[in-house]
Amino acid sequence: MQIGSDLVNYLEALARIELTDTQREKCKSDLQDILSYIDTLNELDTSGVEPLSHSFPVTNVFHEDCVQESKDRDGLLLNAPFKKDGCFKVPKTVE
Amino acid sequence: MNYEITIGLEVHTELSTKSKIFCNCTTLFGGEPNTHVCEICSGMPGTLPLLNQTVVEYAVKTGLATNCSITRYNKFDRKNYFYPDLPKAYQISQLYLPVCRNGYVEIDSDAGKKKVRIHEIHMEEDAGKLIHDPWEDCTLVDYNRCGVPLLEIVSEPDMSSAQEVIDYLEKLRAILQYTGVSDCKMQEGSLRADINLSVRPAGQKELGTRTEMKNMNSFKAITRAIESESKRQIELLEEGKEVVQQTRRWDDNKGTSYSMRSKEDAHDYKYFPEPDLPPIEISDAQIDEIKSSMPELPQNKKLRYISEFGLPQYDTGIITNSIHLVYLFEETVKICKNPKIAANWIMVELMKLLNDSGTLPENINFNHSSLGKIIVILEQGKITRETAKKVFGEVFYNDVDPDTYIKDNNLSVMTDSLAIRTAIEDVLTQNEKSVNEYKGGKTQAFQYLIGQSMRALKGQAQAQEVTKILKDILG
Numbered sequence: 001m002q003i004g005s006d007l008v009n010y011l012e013a014l015a016r017i018e019l020t021d022t023q024r025e026k027c028k029s030d031l032q033d034i035l036s037y038i039d040t041l042n043e044l045d046t047s048g049v050e051p052l053s054h055s056f057p058v059t060n061v062f063h064e065d066c067v068q069e070s071k072d073r074d075g076l077l078l079n080a081p082f083k084k085d086g087c088f089k090v091p092k093t094v095e
Numbered sequence: 096m097n098y099e100i101t102i103g104l105e106v107h108t109e110l111s112t113k114s115k116i117f118c119n120c121t122t123l124f125g126g127e128p129n130t131h132v133c134e135i136c137s138g139m140p141g142t143l144p145l146l147n148q149t150v151v152e153y154a155v156k157t158g159l160a161t162n163c164s165i166t167r168y169n170k171f172d173r174k175n176y177f178y179p180d181l182p183k184a185y186q187i188s189q190l191y192l193p194v195c196r197n198g199y200v201e202i203d204s205d206a207g208k209k210k211v212r213i214h215e216i217h218m219e220e221d222a223g224k225l226i227h228d229p230w231e232d233c234t235l236v237d238y239n240r241c242g243v244p245l246l247e248i249v250s251e252p253d254m255s256s257a258q259e260v261i262d263y264l265e266k267l268r269a270i271l272q273y274t275g276v277s278d279c280k281m282q283e284g285s286l287r288a289d290i291n292l293s294v295r296p297a298g299q300k301e302l303g304t305r306t307e308m309k310n311m312n313s314f315k316a317i318t319r320a321i322e323s324e325s326k327r328q329i330e331l332l333e334e335g336k337e338v339v340q341q342t343r344r345w346d347d348n349k350g351t352s353y354s355m356r357s358k359e360d361a362h363d364y365k366y367f368p369e370p371d372l373p374p375i376e377i378s379d380a381q382i383d384e385i386k387s388s389m390p391e392l393p394q395n396k397k398l399r400y401i402s403e404f405g406l407p408q409y410d411t412g413i414i415t416n417s418i419h420l421v422y423l424f425e426e427t428v429k430i431c432k433n434p435k436i437a438a439n440w441i442m443v444e445l446m447k448l449l450n451d452s453g454t455l456p457e458n459i460n461f462n463h464s465s466l467g468k469i470i471v472i473l474e475q476g477k478i479t480r481e482t483a484k485k486v487f488g489e490v491f492y493n494d495v496d497p498d499t500y501i502k503d504n505n506l507s508v509m510t511d512s513l514a515i516r517t518a519i520e521d522v523l524t525q526n527e528k529s530v531n532e533y534k535g536g537k538t539q540a541f542q543y544l545i546g547q548s549m550r551a552l553k554g555q556a557q558a559q560e561v562t563k564i565l566k567d568i569l570g
Contacts, residue, residue: 014363016177053170053192058373065112065149068119071133084228086128087235090179093225 003031097297098332100325102260102290103252106267107245108277109221109285110153116220116244117144117187124283128237136242138182143371150244151194151375153276154218155385157246158195160270160392161213165382169194170374175365179236180222189217190366200270201394202262203412211263212251221245252291252302257321261314264288265416269393272418280457287312290321293338294328303328304338308345308352320345324352396421404434410442419456423463430467431474440466444484448491461494468497481554482506509556516564522548523568533569
């Protein structure tokens with residue numbers, strides 16, 4: 001698969017970032033390298049191998065269903081850049 | 096041309112666990128903004144989620160009750176998107192190995208029994224609430240709901256009308272309520288549905304292009320939205336135009352839907368296995384334990400009511416559709432020992448009170464033993480049917496105790512024939528005209544005199560007795 005400028009623009013939009021033209025070119029060639037490496041990996045026959053779903057051999061780590069006190073609201077909002085009426089304040093979202 | 100409508104649903108239901116899915120904050124509805132929130136559910140850096148054990152139990156319960164196979168080894172995945180209702184910028188959900196798969200729910204449609212297949216059920220976290228602030232034209236975010244456990248129940252596109260969708264949702268709601276998995280309060284958003292709908296010319300094999308309407312939370316709105324959207328799609332096809340695959344929002348006030356910003360495709364969510372949560376293994380022993388703790392489900396209850404109590408199919412359908420009506424019915428039967436009479440009171444008098452007051456069965460607020468008590472007193476002949484209805488009204492609105500209320504208001508049936516006769520004689524004196532009409536052969540006048548007499552006796556005398564005395568006097 002070839003990484004084109006359209007795809008880089010699309011990824012920028014999804015990631016909500018804006019790259020400079022130099023960065024775009026760099027990004028394009030990096031992504032191309034990554035994809036070629038995936039192609040290399042794809043040469044390996046993995047038909048009998050279960051997909052790995054977690055790096056540690058641990059399962060069933062749970063918390064019991066009981067309520068503990070939540071964080072106090074002032075503490076919660078302490079680092080919020082903008083707040084109002086006990087809420088986090090953000091730019092208007094599209095409805 | 097005839098068209099077929101094809102509908103599939105994604106139902107989100109909030110589980111009635113005490114604490115959230117990945118932390119110990121309360122799941123209580125409402126509360127001051129951001130007071131049910133901690134470092135974990137607000138997505139502070141460096142925190143780790145820990146899965147609520149009961150969420151898994153409830154998911155398995157729901158799966159078993161909807162005939163699904165349980166994925167013994169399942170896990171969570173990360174769904175990435177930027178929107179302020181999720182502070183982590185991703186939702187923890189299940190994509191690759193959902194906890195339940197391949198089930199079905201049976202509905203009684205017009206065309207007989209029909210199976211609506213369940214594609215899968217997965218566990219995930221609910222998002223926060225966005226409040227538009229018109230004063231500053233900005234958005235305020237309340238994370239109280241963020242991290243409340245959800246099950247998403249995905250059906251196959253097996254429904255073909257608004258009525259079938261409602262039947263399916265009612266059945267699903269009953270199952271979720273019977274198993275205690277969710278309270279399903281639609282007005283609080285604990286049961287909401289996304290509707291996937293397409294139309295195609297009758298007989299065509301391939302499905303048409305579908306649209307999705309998100310977050311519908313009332314049966315009425317769902318019905319209207321389905322009718323309007325299928326009409327819109329059929330009109331497009333009739334005009335030779337194409338249906339565009341898109342997400343639409345239903346505006347119930349205007350009765351129309353409109354296109355939302357085009358939605359990201361699945362691959363845009365950049366799903367990957369959730370590294371912060373180890374997988375879940377469900378053993379045979381656990382499944383057996385959950386199976387043995389399962390209550391009688393709606394369908395079985397319905398069949399039992401019909402075979403054991405001889406109740407009509409229609410009545411049992413209405414009663415078993417709501418766990419709240421079931422509670423009341425079973426308590427009433429326990430006291431009055433007569434299922435048919437109990438069902439009758441629920442179907443007639445209770446339904447009337449619910450309708451008149453606009454109350455949902457889940458908000459029934461009186462002592463469940465009261466209806467049974469009233470029926471017993473009535474059957475013993477201690478009060479008249481009129482009085483019984485009146486007392487039940489008081490029970491319904493004010494939760495009075497029937498015995499005390501009857502005693503305090505002297506509502507017991509009048510057994511003193513002489514007193515009844517005196518009262519009737521008074522009525523006759525005051526209604527000389529009707530008496531003469533009756534004597535002149537006008538039989539309707541007799542009914543009028545009975546009515547007047549019953550009124551004078553405040554409905555506390557048995558109608559037969561009144562009729563007898565009246566006939567006796569008038570000769």
